[in-house]
Amino acid sequence: DSLTFRLVTRQAPDPRLYEGALPAFARRHQRNSRSAYLSETHIFSPTVVNEFRFGFARELNKLEGYHKGATVAKAWGLEGLRLGTKGDLTGVTRIDFVNFSHIRERGTYFWMNQSFDILDNLTWTKGNHIIKAGMLLRPNEPNISDYAESDFGKLQFNGFASNFDYADFLLGIPIKSSRYQRAQPRYNRYKEWGFYIQDTWNVNDKLTLNLGLRYDYTTPVVDKNNMRFAFDLRNGNLVVPNQKVIDTLVNPLFPKNIPIVTAQSAGFPERALYYGDKNNLGPRLGFAYRPFSDNRTVIRGGYGIYYTRLTWSTMDGFSGGPFRSDERFLNSITNGVPLFEFPRPFTETGSVPTQSVQGLVLRPHTPQTQQWNLTVERELAASVVLRVSYRGFRTNQLLFGGDINKPRPSADPAQSDFFRYPNFWRVNYLQNGGIQKMNALDIHVERQFTSGLTFQAGWTWAKDLSDIPGGEEAGFIPNVYDRRREMADMHNINRQRFVGSFLYELPFGTGKRFGSDLPAIVRYTLGNWQISGVTTFATGKFLSPGFSGADPSNTRTWGGRPDRIGDWKVSNPSINGWFNPGAFAVPPNGRFGNSARNVIVGPGVANFDFGLFKYFTIHRSEERRVGKECRSRWSPYH
Secondary structure: OEEEEEEEEEEEEEEEEEOOOOOOOEEEEEEEEEEEEEEEEEEEEOOEEEEEEEEEEEEEEEEEEOOEHHHHHHHOOOOOOOHHHOOOOEOOOEEEOOOOOOEOOOOOEEEEEEEEEEEEEEEEEEOOEEEEEEEEEEEEEEEEOOOOOOOOOEEEOOOOOOOOHHHHHHHOOOOEEEEEEOOOOEEEEEEEEEEEEEEEEEOOOOEEEEEEEEEEEEOOOEEOOOOOOEEOOOOOOEEEOOHHHHHHOOOOOOOOOOOEEEHHHHOOOOOOOOOOOOOOEEEEEEEEEOOOOOOOEEEEEEEEEEEOOOOHHHOHHHOOHHHOEEEEEEOOEEOOEEOOEOOEOOOOOOEOOOEEEEEEOOOOOOOEEEEEEEEEEEEEEOOEEEEEEEEEEEEEEEEEEEEOOOOOOOOOHHHHHOOOOOOEEEEEEEEEEEEEEEEEEEEEEEEEEEOOEEEEEEEEEEEEEEOOHHHOOEEEOOOOOOHHHHOEEOOOOOOEEEEEEEEEEOOEOOOOOEOOOOOHHHHHHHOOEEEEEEEEEEOOOEEOOOEOOOOOOOOOOOOEOOEEOOOOOOOOOEOOEOOOHHHEEOOOOOOOOOOOOOOEEOOOEEEEEEEEEEEEEEEOOEEEEEEEEEEEEEOOOO
16 A cells, blocks of 8 residues: 655735725735645555545635724724624725725635545556546535625715815715625535546557546535525515524615515525536547557547536625625705714615625526547657647536616617516526537647757637637626627637747757867857747737617617627728727617627737757756847737
């Protein structure tokens, strides 16, 4: 048997980061991580080997201000901030001006993720087969505190009382104020399960097959204290795990006109409030084939189905809401008397802003990706290899979201006042159905380091399309009723890209082709020089046109993509005019613009790096390299 253990700890403090222009206010940022790893390998026989691993990882990110907010608020004489539960929180009352720097300090915030890995792999060799099977269990515990712009109130001064913002501050008369009661920290809990079996089968000297099957399942996320809520699409109710949550965790200031019901009465799963997806079976197939007897050509290919677990969409969208409060106050002056002023810049109760929520479909599917590739590799000459590859993938069931509380596009401006759920302003609802698909061609040539020279060059053509912006776990679109309108090139995937590099040792000096018989001082000066270079060419990123201000679709969507009415290209593109603005126009009343996303191709890149280096022998067993690297970059390439 063999046993391996490793422990790694890391601390990365940022002791003082200033908040704005005033040095009295700052924050600390502490990053701590710790990980441990234990591995035991047991040899049952020459053909059966088992490996067991246990891992632990914890990462903590903590932000806090330099001042205890309650102490500062009392010293400033501010009243009405409800400081009873805020004694340990940092930060200060935020004060915003029009003509002066803001006063602010970051409040207390932490994010800590803790996970355990339990993994076992068994390898069995039988004839021409190498069979591997294993399992993974990973419990995850992401703990996240609520974040407030200011736990100790926010005051805004714009000069409405005296025509000068700072004079209003000295008078103690803000135009607006707000106070916030944060929710309790979230203690998320979920587990990842994985099982696999694969067979590497050496069919004969020319053909090797790799056959595999994997199953993945992520349990629905729950909270240790059941502090989660969901949105019921059928009736606009908010759903929480049980009555205890309503009685103990819902903030008393949350609007009473929004019904909050238990999971049992709504027919939701009690703790997670959504169902997990157990249909995550992924077959894999790969092969390597040598078609000719000279063994200088090999053909490789593969296909597999993979699953991407859902993370933030199953945690962030279930937090906040009824568990926090945000009161806002608007000041006024009547007969020379302000509605509120220092030391109590609030009224007894404030207006609670119209609520917005995020929801998730009750039975979300795990996004599924099919990947495939085919490669032909040929040794052209000694140490020179040419490789041509085709690769692609298609991802289905990506999450996409949008505001389902908006009306459909209409020529009737009155439709903009329609709310499907009148108790809410926005309802950003996530559901499955998004697609991303890519096809790419790669051509690569490489020379291994021989005779003092190595080089490689590669060219890629790729087309990556998606109807979900951003390429993340989920994306939000302006018109949730028309996802097809969003299909477009991915912003950051260049259509073409070439990268070439080389390294060459000049053939002068001791042991080289030239100059071995020259005097030592000459060999020392002229020998052991090395040059290198890297060249990159790439077409530009894809960019989207846009307009602002208007709402032609009458859906409470101000701005967006315009109509495309001409060719965006110009004859002599420059930094002052890369595209033709006349190719786009604000759409007419009653609809969204017809332009797709990312229809403009931005400036390309041509980048050259060149290096000249010399090796000096310090000792027989030690060398040092010194030199100079030059870099040039041009962007008008297109």
